[in-house]
Amino acid sequence: TLLGTSTLTGGTATLTTSSLAVGTHTLTAVYSGDTDFSGSASSVDTQTVTQAATTTGLTSAPDPSVFGEAKTLTATVTAVPPGAGTPTGTVSFYDGATLLGTGTLIGGTATLTTSALGVGTHSLIAVYSGDTEFTGSTSPVDVQTVTQSATTTGLTSAPDPSVFGEAKTLTATVAAVPPGAGTPTGTVDFFDGATLIGTSTVTGGTATLTTSALGVGTHSLTAVYNGDTEFTGSTSPVDTQTVTRSASATALTSAPDPSVFGQAKTLTATVSAVAPGVGTPTGTVDFFDGATLLGTGTLSGGVATLTTSGLAVGSHSLTAVYSGDGDFTGSVSPVDIQTVTQAATTTALASAPDPSVFGQGKVLTAVVSAVAPGVGMPSGTVSFFDGATLLGTGTLSGGTATFTVAGLSVGAHALTAVYGGDADFAGSVSPVDSQSVVKGSTSTVVTVAPEPSVFGQPKTLTATVSAVAPASGTPSGTVTFFIGGIPQAPVPLVGGVATLTTSTLPVGVRSIRAAYNGDANFNTSTSPTINTTVNKAATTTALTSAPNPSVVGQSVLLTATVTVVAPGGGTPTGTVSFFDGATLLGTGTLSGGVATLSTSALTIGSHALTAAYGGSSGYSASTSPVDTHTVM
Template sequence: MNQASTTTSVTTVPDPSLVGQLVTFTATVAPVSPGAGIPTGTVTFVATNGDTTVTLTGTVVAGSAVVSTNGLVTAGSYLVTATYSGDANFTGSSGTDTQTVGQASTTTSVISSPDPSVVGQPVTFTAIVAPVAPGAGTPTGTVTFVITGGPTLTATLSGGTASVTTSALTAGTHTVTATYSGDPSFTGSSGTDTQTVTQALTTTSVTTAPDPSVVGQTVSFTATVAPVAPGAGTPTGTVTFLATDGLTTVTLTGTLSGGTVTVSTNGLVTAGAYVVTATYGGDANFVGSVGTDTQTVGQAATTTSVVSAPDPSVSGEPVTFTATVSPVAPGAGTPTGVVVFAISGGPTLTATLSGGTASVTTGLDAGSHTVTATYSGDANYTASSGTDSQTVNQASTTTSVASSPDPSVFGQPVTFTATVAPVSPGAGTVTGTVTFVISGGGGGAFTATVVGGTASVTTNSLDVGTHTVTATYSGDANFTGSTGTDTQTVNQASTITTVTSFPDPSVSGGTVAFVAFVAALAPGAGIPTGTVAFTITDGVTTVNLTGTLDIAGVAAVSTPLVTPGLYNVTAVYAGDANFTTSTDTDTQTVI
């Protein structure tokens, strides 16, 4: 009799599962017909995803073999092969199934120690990463610790924990977030904790050098600020130094660098014993503290120098005289008091020192001036003086000329006005005369005195035409001469003509005199010259006569009129170079 053939089938529960979760494999072994009966023996289960392989053996009972494992510790798709080994009556066989294993979830918790701590004290943060049931196993990979107000640190998991240590935390409350990045078998997760860091105490010590010094000599103050254990680190911020002898108080501020700060001053400007107090103001991480020392200061001499600007200058230009009063080495500091500036050919002025300098400003006449600056001294500095010279040149000027009215008419008065002004930076009141030269008929040379920066002349003698006027300023001791030009247009003046006849009425055949009066119309003036044309007509008889104007502007003609009737008389003035034409009419009755 031969062995009967078999078939083997395999199932997995649960499917899918998570990394580390307990999974049960069941193999069912059955004879192939016409064979019959119940196989015995063992089944070998092999589960693999290429990275993890688990081999298990189970005994066939009532046709089935069942095994369980939590060894599927990497995520992936596993091929599960169940191999029945056979027995005396049945041949072996095998069957397969698949098992899907997913990443297991995790939780991350974080703790810190010591908590609270002080600035500079080392603090250790520990993260614990654990699988969430039904997942199991030991997660691997890294944890990143992000500390608010502090560094970001990374550590590798070992046995499910990772730790970092830092002493770089500032004072305050810090939140630490530990983030597990996950690995092929476990998902990432994060957890948080808080850490309280308080300010560390400090001590401040202060020294001065050189000691003793003299008034104004540069003295250095050095403060050293150190943390008090268990605090650590380097304090930052500022130290305020207050030095006083009861009369003079100097306040200086310096910024700490490497825990120390040095400031210097030449402001100890009164002799005496100074108490120097260094006050550290603290910072966000360290509390303030105070230290003291003493400094002895004696008295110093001075020198005074004086400069002027601009030099040279021009008349009227503002010149600033500046005196600098300096202590004689090794003295230094800032003298106080007043400086008197005595300027030859100019004023005597006084100014108060500020920051070691005193300035006055004034305009000067042309010439060479000597200035002596005398410092009167104060309780801590001796008096001294210095001199300088200042050259003042004539200032340039500009001359502009205008006429009014422009245009004008013949005989009308025209005023020419010259304005003389200093050229910047020159300034002041211009004096002297301006000569006006007017071209053309009726022109000539006219001179006027400058008053308040202007000079004016008036003439009514200009002929008709365009005239050029040149105004020349002569200059004076402080100002140079200058010239300006303008043009003036003179037009013909208008006229009015009046005609009369007499006797009127006249008798036939009698002689009648006709008289025309020609005059300039305002604003024109003068006596017109030339001729007047007389036309006498009654519509039938016409008589044309011409008369010449005399020195009074009158033209007269006469003629006998024979035909009785009413005559129209027209007088037409022809005009001349300076006057325009004009016309008038009258009537004459002949009986």
């Protein structure tokens, strides 16, 4: 290997070289000759070259630094004289015993830029590992101080504006302030004014918090980064988030549907937030049937209910109107059509008393009830029938209609009550109520007038036949009068009264009773026996003599007329004695109430003539006034 060439001067040539590598070298000098001298080669000169010692110096800049700030560690490796040259190879950089990295020497210098030093004091050294020509060396300790890096925190909230209950994502971005670098860790507290909303962990320099809890209004949001071992804390500027009321939607159902009148119908209004709003609306819901307010329900869990039995028969357009609250706007449900039909009914009929007697007032009671699930009180009228015959009509009051009938004939009656229905309730027919009517009892009373009476006077026997309660009505048929135990011809009842007038009762006391012979509706009865008295009838006697005056020896006709004194009746019978003063002239027999006597025995003079009726079994005696007769 040619190391170099040198010119001989004074027979000597020199060459200075630093290029011999470490090791043993066999050096020779070869003279190439000149015109005068031939060339020649020296003997071998053995040269030993060892590695040169080195020194390593270390600096780090900047110093002090902040966490994450790039710090350049510079190691300068130099040969220790008499060594010379520029060391090559690599330098390892250490933080204490921790290898930070390795740098390649270029021009005797190796650098390493690192941002990995933690906060604190670091004892840095650079270790040159040597090369074939230079020995390794270690630098003195370079003390590097790393402080926490300042940070900035930025806050955004989205969406903004938002509606109540809408999920709002609060994003805090925490960054190192140059020359600090790196990604802060730790936690961020999110505040609404002074109120802590929540805490989130910083990941990749970002912390997020999703909340739906912000109330309606304007919110001053801040994010407070709490720092970590390497980064100082920081607070974001205020982010103003505006939250408006969320729209709501109201849905209405009514059940059961269809329903019957009086049936409890539950109206259920479900109020929900319209996306993106979320949450559970509160407040009240008004339930309407068309424009008519049915009632108000309070929301619980977003649901308000109203139970009503007051919907009339027909089709109802139901709506639920949510009035809103501090967080939700009001809303109106679509129309829910509820159909209410007539409720079925049952009609029950009772008649009392049963059995009954003819003419007895029988109260027919119809009870009309709604058939479940229908409820309420049916109104309207009930028709009461005996078989196919309408007895009458009663108006329902409190679900009950009554009709009193006394005209049912004797026998069995199939009674029914027919409810005609009303706007809310369907009609219905009761089961048959069998009513038995038996004959009514009667009482018979007999009276006689006048009492007492006189012979020949008309005497009226009156029998009054009455229904014995509870029977009522007017008995018909006939009454047989018994006079002295002897039945008379039956006499028909008229208006419950039968009369028999007789003028033939003899003088004396007779027993009288009346027997009612019954009819289709009434039983027989017999009156108590009473006595009637017939006295003799009074009479008056009138006397006439003709001719008057008469002459002696002339036949004179004396006429006596005997008359019954009212109220006596009939024509007296018997005899009349004619007197001249106290002298009996003779006797005449009454015929047609007249008795006569002819006499020629009257002497000249004035005669006081009288007629004396002697009476009979039926008539009392009587004497005429004096008839003055003159005989010449």
